[in-house]
Amino acid sequence: MMMSPDDFRRHGHSVVEWVARYFETVRARPVLPRAAPGELAASLPTSAPEEPEPMEAILADFDRLIVPASTLWNHPSFHAYFAISASPPGVLAETLCAALNMNGMLWKSSPALTELEQVTMRWLADWLGLPDGWSGMTHDTASTAGVHVLAAARQRADAASRQRGNGAARYTVYCSELAHSFVDKAAIVMGFGQEAVRRIAVDDRFRMQLAALAQTIAADRAAGLTPLCIVATVGTTAVASVDPVPEIARIAARERVWLYVDAAYGGAAAVSPRYRHHLAGSELADSFVVNPHK
């Protein structure tokens, strides 16, 4: 049975109250749960409930079971991995998105979704000083974007690969030894295999070494492999080092391989003119990714 509009209003108010309280009190809560592994799973029913429960009981379960077993990423003292603090306006926006529940596979399947995405991508590109002619799209994660990049690079290298897959070609991908693990995962998903990823040594400032990159590409060509893509990282996840993108772009152009600038971690800093210089050379990339929430 559908929840009545009045019940929705009532429970909605208590959920908003919960979130407001959360933001008010989050600083006093522990970031890491004290739960033992398996404790939450053991406290849940082994099969899905057959009978409905009142919303009050479900919200009480959320407080009693789920919150104490949650690592609080949206906490001012959360400093693991990367900061992804969602703002109160963002939380409200998520609620509105959930209400409209749109799919954007075509313009007609939701004109607002398509056009809002295109306009805000343009804003983001402008903030970062990226070229006017670029267009962008939203992916669920930068790792997913990386799979699409390798597919696009493969299709540019071999138009028939869209139908035939890798065919006889043995593609290779280049990145620094500090590049994110998405490079390996994308190579696995694309059927190139993890061995196709060439992790190039870094210098004393943790930047990809150009001579080693050029030598590795040459050796691979000599061995009958097909160099496909160079991933240059602007802001490595471990140490925030920046690969020499302008020089890497020259190698990519000479070798006719796709240049992907991975600015997932560091790119958002370029919104500030003080850090804009870190994106130098990105305008020469075939594709570029940034995680604004990082």
Ligand SMILES: *Cc1c(COP(=O)(O)O)cnc(C)c1O
């Ligand atoms: C986090 C990160 C990624 C992957 O981003 P996800 O959105 O978590 O998939 C890729 N590259 C770098 C440099 C990162 O820091």
